[in-house]
Amino acid sequence: AQSVTQPDIHITVSEGASLELRCNYSYGATPYLFWYVQSPGQGLQLLLKYFSGDTLVQGIKGFEAEFKRSQSSFNLRKPSVHWSDAAEYFCAVGAPEGSYIPTFGRGTSLIVHP
Amino acid sequence: DAGVTQSPTHLIKTRGQQVTLRCSPKSGHDTVSWYQQALGQGPQFIFQYYEEEERQRGNFPDRFSGHQFPNYSSELNVNALLLGDSALYLCASSLVTDYNTEAFFGQGTRLTVV
Numbered sequence: 001a002q003s004v005t006q007p008d009i010h011i012t013v014s015e016g017a018s019l020e021l022r023c024n025y026s027y028g029a030t031p032y033l034f035w036y037v038q039s040p041g042q043g044l045q046l047l048l049k050y051f052s053g054d055t056l057v058q059g060i061k062g063f064e065a066e067f068k069r070s071q072s073s074f075n076l077r078k079p080s081v082h083w084s085d086a087a088e089y090f091c092a093v094g095a096p097e098g099s100y101i102p103t104f105g106r107g108t109s110l111i112v113h114p
Numbered sequence: 115d116a117g118v119t120q121s122p123t124h125l126i127k128t129r130g131q132q133v134t135l136r137c138s139p140k141s142g143h144d145t146v147s148w149y150q151q152a153l154g155q156g157p158q159f160i161f162q163y164y165e166e167e168e169r170q171r172g173n174f175p176d177r178f179s180g181h182q183f184p185n186y187s188s189e190l191n192v193n194a195l196l197l198g199d200s201a202l203y204l205c206a207s208s209l210v211t212d213y214n215t216e217a218f219f220g221q222g223t224r225l226t227v228v
Contacts, residue, residue: 004156036219043118043204043219044157090156101147101170102217104156 002027002093004105012111013081021076021108023065023091032094033074034102035065039087047089050074061085086112116141118207118220126226127195135190135223139207145169146188147217148180149204157204163188164210192225200227 003026013019025031032051036044048059055067065076074091088109092102119138127133139146145164149157159172163182182188186207192199202224208217 041221043221044206045219046216049216092156101159101162103159104149106154106156 002031002095002103004091004093004103006089006091006105006108008108009106010109010111012113014113015083016080019076019078019081019085019110021089021091021110023074023076023105024072025074025091025093026072027093027095030069032102033065033067034092034094035059035063035074035076036090036092036104037061037087038090038107044090047076081110081112083112083114086110118205118218120203120205120220120223122223123221124224124226126228129195129197129227131195132191132193133195133225135192135203135205135225137188137190137205137207137220139186139188139205140218143207143209143218144186145208145210146182146186147206147208148188148190149206150174150199151202151204151222153201160190195227197227200225 005024034049035047038044047063048057050057050067057065063078067074088107090107091105094102118140121136147162148160151157160174161171162169166182177193179191202222204222205220206217
């Protein structure tokens with residue numbers, strides 16, 4: 001079974017600073033990988049996804065993530081954080097076989113200081 | 115397109131009662147998945163419905179049951195509510211024939227069991 005670890009429960013950055021949120025997954029083959037964002041009181045919005053191909057994936061809102069098979073990682077990055085990026089971020093892994101059922105990490109809460 | 119809609123948005127129930135949550139998928143989607151998100155945790159997969167049948171199920175007791183209607187909308191039923199069932203319940207819709215299709219999430223139903 002697949003699993004996801006997000007080692008940082010909270011991350012605090014200053015507005016304009018760069019951001020990297022860590023995600024490590026466990027799965028025997030090449031997984032489907034996702035990053036979602038959840039603002040307070042809202043559902044989840046997909047930021048980006050990796051299924052195959054280029055290991056550097058561009059997403060919405062200026063986010064990108066890099067799949068590193070050797071490290072079983074899929075870290076999310078943004079070069080310059082905006083105050084509106086403050087939210088909860090979830091990494092998820094899905095098995096390619098069968099239906100689309102992502103397994104989520106526990107999330108990282110991003111706090112942005114002015 | 116209204117996206118995924120869930121009702122009600124908030125609900126308070128007493129231990130031992132039964133509850134029904136509702137979800138209308140995004141237009142064109144035929145698959146509905148339900149997730150439970152406890153406070154401070156990532157979403158946990160409950161089950162998925164396609165063609166009015168339960169396709170896959172997560173590690174949840176039989177107190178959790180569901181239904182999908184011919185118009186693809188879905189209900190989640192929870193019997194004999196426990197305090198631990200208090201959570202945000204998220205519905206996600208997708209298209210089963212296309213694994214590259216993004217799963218869209220609703221805003222969720224906040225269930226409080228007292």
